[in-house]
Amino acid sequence: MVGYTDKIREISERLLKEGTVDMVIGFRQGSMPMMNEPCFAKRPEDVEKLTWDSNCGINLANYLTDRKEKIGVIAKGCDSRNIVTHIIENKIKRDQLVIIGVPCKGMIDRRKITSMFETEILSVAEEDGKVIVKTGDAEKILEKEEVLQKNCAVCIHRNPVIYDELAADLVEEQKDIDRYADIREIEAMSPEDKWNYFDDLLSACVRCYACRNACPLCYCPTCFVDESQPQWVGKTTDPIDTKTFHFLRAYHCAGRCTDCGACERACPVGINMRTLTKKLEKDCFEYYGWEAGLTLDARPPLDAYKPDDPEDFIK
């Protein structure tokens, strides 16, 4: 995937020079290894900053909300699905966008890699499916497959679903993946065990809302947790307040979440809140055959009524 950078720069430079777009939203190297940050290139000379590797896990659809300019946006599979969702939800218009599709081979899990080393990681490079990590006193070569972000390991939409330009040839999609093994495990628990599981899962939460802020779906001008009149949920780190926040946020993402992993990636304490969003994603798939963001031509299941919607739960 490292070779994508040149192509991304070339396309971006052309778009900016021609004036097709006012800016290109992509990634640039962060100040620390494995921490690429979003980059808004507004002049052709800015494209030198743009880069691409396996640390571009942030979902760039998040930066499109309510924009008025013409924008070129770099989109991997999940980003493109969130762009589709944004268009469906009228947060941006299709004709404002030039989507530069990036067939993705997965992002690496910086938390997992950091935990493998005792000293500070000074540099991380990639080559042919290997990740080369250097610390002050050691160098280790890891298989990329083994250090993928959890959501990337079970991803079945690596190629962008919507694009105007492509930064590379489409990649082969992963097949025969069991996306929901972890969710089935939790579903099988008793109500009490489930409660304890979530209690434990969310106990570390400091209510920083990084997950919400990183999420392209969470664009409400005032989030329900920030409202004070009425105050829907307590603002403390009381376990009940924290659980209410996470449960409700997950529900707000039902039928919209693409499992891009931005929430989990942004979490400073490493909570796997994807467990919650993924359960709803699974339900949407099993009940309505719906996967978010695959097409501009269909309304999401919670947005449309069909006479044959499943209703066994209604007595």
Next chain:
Amino acid sequence: MGIEPGRLHFSWVSSAEATKFIEVVNEVTEAVRALGPHDNFVKHMPKVA
């Protein structure tokens, strides 16, 4: 999320179906009463010395 099956009920009741409404309310009340109180979401005030 730790809520027992049988605590949450869904039903379609038209505004003209008063009898069904009564039945549903009675059934739900009985079912939930049988399960007893659910205080997972009850916030307990922190104890102050």
